[in-house]
Amino acid sequence: MNIETKNNDLILENVSDFNLTHIFDCGQCFRFNQNDDGTYTGVAKGKALTISQTHDTVILYDTSEEDFKNIWYDFFDFDRDYKKIKDTLSSDPIMADAIKFGSGIRILNQDLWEAIISFIISSSNNIPRIKGIVERLCQNFGKKIEYMGKTYYSFPTLDELQGVTADDLSVIRAGFRDKYIIDAIDKFSRGILSVDYINSLSTAEAKNALMSIKGVGNKVSDCILLFGMNRANSFPVDVWIKRIMEFCYFNNEEQSVKTICDFANSKFGTLGGYAQQYLFFYARENKIGTE
């Protein structure tokens, strides 16, 4: 990968295993959206970014090399060898097929606090509405970010959310999830949980710690582990994954979530999280189980 700066834009050439549509349409991130011209704009780690891609050339608009090195290189998981991951998973013919559809998927390294709140909001919800609720949370409680002549909002920190009531949260229209958000804020405010503490734990221990938050169960904790803590041995099973796993590996017969998890763990092991993302994208692109 070559990096050069032109005007204020950062241009990456010879980028491999990278596709913006695959990355932002596989359900891991709620803050990036496609613009009319095909570029994507979003906010992460307190910074806004507009990014575009033509073949293996990627442009980060109005972005310094410093921000790329400090923020976006890690956010887009550029340090990881996805070819190796895909080669390993492709020994399974079904995964090989799924990987053809989402060959440019990468698992973003998102902020843990943001992942906790965002995936609490995701519970029994649909992606457009999740995005709306998260956006209103940011607009009402986050900080303003000026970028390329427009105003964006950062995801609110624990400090910025400290002390909010259900009444305060009513503007984001989170429904029954507001009390779960407040419980998370409360546990972090009182020091019962912290980002550093949770990160220090093993995957199994971290999962238990996360599940002590109201509104965080098996599926939401797996998403937080995978998307906010880089624990790729988690395999979140939602309705889409359940359907496609049953379709692909169980002759389309209904299975319990536990059966599917156990099967995925033994089949994909430490690469389960990547397998999950390829399957999720494949299921949604092909609308498996919805017709």
Added chain:
DNA sequence: CACCAGGCAAGCC
């Protein structure tokens, strides 16, 4: 109008 959306908690047995 019913039904559902990247589930979960609480209440049953």
Added chain:
DNA sequence: GGCTTGCATGGT
């Protein structure tokens, strides 16, 4: 342990 039900809101 496993199984049901209610839950806020918005889209179809």
